[in-house]
Amino acid sequence: MQCKNHPDEPATQFCEECRVPLCDDCAEEIEPGRYYCFKCAMISSVSAVGTTMQDKRERVAEEKEKVKKRLTAFHYFIIVSSALILAMWGFILFGGQPPPEFEGRMDIASNTRVLLFMVDSGIKSYAHAEGNTYPEKLPDLIPKYLSLGAGQVHLLEVLSYRKNPETGYQLSLAHPKPEEMQIIISADGIQYQLPSGEEA
């Protein structure tokens, strides 16, 4: 049998891929004992390189994944500080002491004098906050300047209030008891009137 490329040369090997007869010059030994023709040897070589490159790429990607999955000191720092922040936040929201209990045991309705001065202080804080103006009517003080619940607004009916251009306002009990001294409060001060109408 003659070589496919050199008809005057006897074939000594066959290509393992395409089985063509090859002389000593044409047979390419790609591995010990394995012979390919030039064309098949080239194809095999290119294919092997391609496979190697793909393997390499896969290996690099796997390494990257591993690095990604591995927790570094920075990751631990972030996790621990987040946990601490959450714990502190939890303490701020739920761990503090409650506000103090209100000490008052008496109902404000039981003492009109206390109510009178309480409303007066509400008027004064209204004037302080609103630039020395006075409310048109007493319910305007609730709730910011006077702490009365919705069910207690009627308590203000026992008081007489009007704005006064000279003294700012005038506040007193609307229906004082006959034997009681009348207390008239204005921005200027407090006046006490005897039941007879005389000033005390």
Place this chain on the structure above:
Amino acid sequence: MVVVGLLSSLALTALPAYRTYQQRAYGSQAIAIGKRLYEAEIIHYLENDQFYPVDSSKTIFIPPGVSPTAVTQQVLQEIKDNLDISIPLSRHLFYQINTGDANADQWCQIRIWGPFSLFKTGRNDLNYSISKDGKITVF
């Protein structure tokens, strides 16, 4: 956007906690100063047979503020001279003291209040009424 969202949600959740802290701080301050004031008033009555201010037509009114006005400074000094206590000027608390001798019954009334609720119940004020026999009623 994420940061703004996170900060907003943190601020929103912290708001009730902030209110509680504010209540606790100013509520406790109101109680502490109220007690000192009524004790000082009782001592003043025992020494002078009169509550302070002696002139019952006068109202002691201390508004809140970071820096006191000349009038407030004068009032604080008068309290220090007469009741022998220093009232720390509060950022939010108002103080008022009234006295009276109406109906032959001497009394003193101390009121401390703020622009927000000071106590668990939602009340924003504390009223002490002191009679001449030393009976203290809290309204």
